[in-house]
Amino acid sequence: MCRVEETSGKCDYKKQPEMKIKIFGGGRVEKLKNSMVSKPRMKQWMFRALTTILLWTCFAQLMTLGEMFGPKFFKVWPSCFTQSGSELSSVPPKLILPPKRLYKNNGYLMVSCNGGLNQMRAAICDMVAIARYLNVTLIVPELDKTSFWNDPSEFKDIFDVDHFITSLRDEVRILKELPPRVQQRVDQGMFLSMQPVSWSDISYYVHQILPLVRQHKVVQLNKTDTRLANNKLSLEIQKLRCRVNFNALRFTSQIEELGRKVVKILREKGPFLVLHLRYEMDMLAFSGCTHGCNSEEEDELTRMRYAYPWWKEKIINSEMKRKEGLCPLTPEETALVLKALGIDRNVQIYIAAGEIYGGDRRMAPLAKEFPNLVRKETLLRSDLKFFQNHSSQMAALDYLVALESDIFVPTYDGNMAKVVEGHRRFLGFKKTILLDRKLLVKLIDEYHNGLLSWDEFSDTMKEVHSNRMGNPKKRVVIPDRPKEEDYFYSNPHECLQLLDEPLRRT
Numbered sequence: 001m002c003r004v005e006e007t008s009g010k011c012d013y014k015k016q017p018e019m020k021i022k023i024f025g026g027g028r029v030e031k032l033k034n035s036m037v038s039k040p041r042m043k044q045w046m047f048r049a050l051t052t053i054l055l056w057t058c059f060a061q062l063m064t065l066g067e068m069f070g071p072k073f074f075k076v077w078p079s080c081f082t083q084s085g086s087e088l089s090s091v092p093p094k095l096i097l098p099p100k101r102l103y104k105n106n107g108y109l110m111v112s113c114n115g116g117l118n119q120m121r122a123a124i125c126d127m128v129a130i131a132r133y134l135n136v137t138l139i140v141p142e143l144d145k146t147s148f149w150n151d152p153s154e155f156k157d158i159f160d161v162d163h164f165i166t167s168l169r170d171e172v173r174i175l176k177e178l179p180p181r182v183q184q185r186v187d188q189g190m191f192l193s194m195q196p197v198s199w200s201d202i203s204y205y206v207h208q209i210l211p212l213v214r215q216h217k218v219v220q221l222n223k224t225d226t227r228l229a230n231n232k233l234s235l236e237i238q239k240l241r242c243r244v245n246f247n248a249l250r251f252t253s254q255i256e257e258l259g260r261k262v263v264k265i266l267r268e269k270g271p272f273l274v275l276h277l278r279y280e281m282d283m284l285a286f287s288g289c290t291h292g293c294n295s296e297e298e299d300e301l302t303r304m305r306y307a308y309p310w311w312k313e314k315i316i317n318s319e320m321k322r323k324e325g326l327c328p329l330t331p332e333e334t335a336l337v338l339k340a341l342g343i344d345r346n347v348q349i350y351i352a353a354g355e356i357y358g359g360d361r362r363m364a365p366l367a368k369e370f371p372n373l374v375r376k377e378t379l380l381r382s383d384l385k386f387f388q389n390h391s392s393q394m395a396a397l398d399y400l401v402a403l404e405s406d407i408f409v410p411t412y413d414g415n416m417a418k419v420v421e422g423h424r425r426f427l428g429f430k431k432t433i434l435l436d437r438k439l440l441v442k443l444i445d446e447y448h449n450g451l452l453s454w455d456e457f458s459d460t461m462k463e464v465h466s467n468r469m470g471n472p473k474k475r476v477v478i479p480d481r482p483k484e485e486d487y488f489y490s491n492p493h494e495c496l497q498l499l500d501e502p503l504r505r506t
Contacts, residue, residue, distance in 0.1 A: 097166050097169065098167070098169060098170035099169075099170055100169050100170065100173075101169065101170045101171055101172070101173075103135045103173075104135060105135065105136065105137050105173065106134060106135050106136050106210065106213055106214055107136050107137070107213035107214060107216070107217045107218060107219065108136060108137050108138075108139060108178060108182060108213075108217065108218045108219075109127070109130070109131050109134070109136045109137065109138050109139065109213065109219055109220075109221065110139045110142070110178075110186075110191075110218065110219070110220040110221070111123075111124070111127045111138070111139070111141040111142065111220070111221050111224055112141070112142045112144075112220060112221070112222045112223070112224065113141050113142065113143050113144055113224050113225070114144045114147065114222075114223050114224065114225055115144060115147060115225055115415065116144075116147065116149070116391075116392070116395065116415060116416070117158070117391075117392040117395040117396060117399070117415075117416070118395070118399070118414075118415040118416045118418070118419040118420075119225050119415040120141075120143055120144060120225070120392075121245065121249060121419060122225065122226075122245075122415065122419060122489045123141075123224040123225045123226075123227070124141050124244065124249065125241045125242075125244040125245045125249070125489075126224065126227055126228040126241065127141060127221065127224055127227075128168060128171070128172060128174075128240065128241075128244045128248070129202075129228065129237050129240045129241050129244070130202070130205050130209075130227075130228065131172045131174075132171050132172040132240060133202055133205070133206065133237065134205060134206065134209065134210050134213060136172075136210075136213055137172075137173045137174070137175060138172055138173070138174045138175075139174075139175055139176075139177065139178060140155050140156075140161060140164070140165070140174060140175070140176050140177075141155055141224075142155070143155055143158070143392070148282045148308065149282075149391035149392070151389075151390055151391045151392045151393075152389075152390070153390050153392045153393055156252075157252070157390070157393065158251065158252065158255070158392055158393055158396055159249055159250065159251060159252065160250045160251065160252055160253070161176065163248065163250050164248050164249065164250070167247060167248045168243075168244065168248050171240060171243075178218070182217070182218060185217065185218060186218055190216070190217075190218075191216055191217070191218035191219065191220060192212055192215075192216040192218070192219045192220070193219075193220040193222060194212075194219065194220070194221065194222065195221070195222050195223045196209065196221055196224070196227045197227070198225075198226050198227055199226060199227075199228075199229050199230070199482035199483065200227060200228065200229060201228075201229045201232055201233060202228075202233060202234070202237060209221075226483075228241075229482060230475060230477075230482060230485045230486065230487060230488040231475065231477050231482075231485065231488075235494055238488070238492065238494040238495065239494060239495055241488070241489075241492070241495075242426070242492050242494070242495035245419075245422075245423070245489065245492075246423065246426055246495075251396050251399075251400065254386070255393060255396050255397060255400070256400065258380065258383060258384075258397055259396075259397055259400030259401060259404075260400075261380070261383070262350075262376060262379055262380065262397070262400075262401050263400075263401060263404045265379050266348055266350065266374070266379075266401075269348055270347075270348065271347060271348070271406040272347065272348035272349070272350055272405055272406060273343065273347055273348065273349050273350070273405060273406060273407040273408075273409060274349075274350045274352050274398075274401055274402040274405035274407070274408050274409070275334070275338075275349050275350065275351055275352065275353075275409050275411070276352045276353060276398075276402065276408070276409065276410040276411060276412075276416060276417055276420070277328075277329075277331065277334060277351055277352070277353045277356065277366075277411050278328040278353060278410070278411055278412035278414055278417075279328055279329070279330060279331060279353070279356050279357055279358075279362070279411070280353060280354045280355060280356065280357055281301070281304065281355070281357045282304075283328055283412065283414070284301050284328075284357055285301040285302075285304035285305045285311075286305065286311055287316070287321065287326065287327055287328070288301075288302075288305065288313065288316025288317075288318055288321060289318055289321055289322060289326075289327035289328065290318045291318060291319070291322050291327060291330060292330045292332065292362075293358075297357075297358070322441055323438070323441055323442075324438060325436070325437035325438025325439075325440070325441060326437075327412075327437070328411050328412035329411040329412070329435070329437065329440070330362070331356065331362050331363050331365060331366040332362075332365040332366070333440070333441075333444055334366055334411055335365050335366040335368070335369040335370065336444060336447075337435065337440060337444075337461065338369070338370065338409070339369055339458075340454075340457055340458040340461040340462070341433065341458075341461055341462060341465065342458070342462065343370070343407075345369060345370055345371070346371075346372060347370070347372065348372045348374060349370050349372060349373050349374070350374050350375070350376075350401055350405065351373060351374070351375045352398035352399075352401065352402050352416075353398070354391065354394070376394070376397055376398065376401075395416065398416070399416065399419075399420060402416075402420045402424075403420065403423055403424060403427065403430075405430075406431065407431045407432075407433060408420060408421070408424060408430070408431070408432045408433070409432075409433045409435070410432075410434075410435070411435065412437075413434075413490075417490075418487050418489055418490035419489050419490070420432075421434065421470060421490045421491070422487075422488075422489045422490045422491055422492050424470055425470055425472075425491060425492075425493075425496055426492070426495065426496060429470050429471060429472060429496075430470060431469050431470060432469065432470035433465060433468065433469060434465075434468040434469070434470065435465070435468075436464055436465070436468065439464055440461075443457060443460060443461065472493070472496070473491065473493070474491075474493055475487075475488070475491050475493060
């Protein structure tokens with residue numbers, strides 16, 4: 001037995017007189033001695049290891065509690081896990097996922113979007129809402145690759161696909177691809193592909209589309225833009241559309257990083273205005289707007305319009321469309337309008353657009369009046385090499401910069417103008433000058449013809465647009481004419497935190 005002497009602290013092993021030990025050999029004695037010495041040492045090392053692990057666990061838990069709930073005592077200590085200053089931490093925050101929504105799956109919904117980035121963005125929001133209320137599984141939408149831009153980008157090249165799936169998992173089940181057994185059915189042609197009726201309410205999908213999903217198990221919806229009504233939908237559906245648009249559809253980290261870089265460069269020089277100058281070749285050919293173009297350019301735009309069979313309108317009266325306010329402003333008209341509205345000529349103007357038709361020649365009047373014109377190509381240069389021939393990724397970058405601008409001015413009410421307008425409303429009704437093009441054209445022509453002085457022209461412009469700055473208002477509802485109603489994504493007022501100013505129609 002081992003007896004500890006209190007004075008020395010040592011353990012003396014003494015032979016007890018009543019105990020007899022039978023020795024079988026010297027080797028056995030050595031083994032017994034070694035085992036009696038090594039076991040206490042092993043226990044000691046194990047105790048030290050367990051104590052160290054326990055201490056580190058407690059430390060980590062204290063740090064976590066301090067960050068989440070603790071008093072300032074925990075938060076003033078410098079940490080080796082976070083960076084000081086305004087720089088973002090390299091360690092991503094812990095993601096708290098919403099609980100999965102459990103429901104009986106009625107089938108699978110495949111979606112093929114059409115058009116440009118923001119046309120597809122709105123369609124994706126609609127399709128998520130539809131999938132939610134049909135209790136189906138949504139497959140990550142397929143983006144348009146056959147439009148004018150021929151952009152080969154996939155969903156994952158533009159949006160953070162994992163965030164899209166996980167952030168909505170409490171509403172709808174979303175998969176990156178069909179399960180193998182279901183994919184086999186699709187490969188064998190055992191699915192239904194169709195184009196839904198535009199501007200439909202949710203009852204159309206419940207009563208017309210859902211039975212088809214149950215019958216075929218897989219339904220593919222093509223041409224999905226404007227397939228859900230602006231109005232007469234439940235508040236839950238409208239808020240879900242907003243949740244997808246303003247939260248779930250996050251751009252990739254690469255696009256987000258470049259967006260922040262552009263905004264930082266612009267902010268270092270002061271306030272900036274984003275001008276969505278939609279004076280590009282495809283828009284002019286599609287709309288048939290040739291005001292200010294020479295005969296050769298008019299012929300080129302006409303040939304392009306006939307080259308795309310899905311552009312249904314071929315014979316177009318350009319002057320009549322312009323007077324109706326259905327044409328994008330030219331760079332010359334835009335310069336005149338900005339000057340009349342009192343925009344400082346020295347302000348930075350970021351051109352959110354593709355290649356301007358006519359190039360520097362057409363941009364010269366705008367550059368003369370506002371010399372601080374900048375584009376992403378001049379601000380980023382080599383950083384854009386990965387985005388070449390990817391128009392949707394370029395548009396995503398413009399979208400981010402437009403959201404952060406002090407003023408946003410679209411010269412045409414296309415999809416980007418509408419969606420950015422709605423997003424800026426969501427961010428606190430940020431200043432967005434919504435040009436009344438029909439009245440503008442009339443005033444511009446009167447000014448050029450000497451019927452208005454400059455002061456009269458400028459004062460009228462300011463008065464007309466004083467209440468067209470992205471202020472709170474309700475959407476205009478036109479029963480039986482949904483295409484003429486205010487677009488949901490330009491003014492999703494059900495989702496906005498309205499200010500003290502009362503709602504009004506304009």
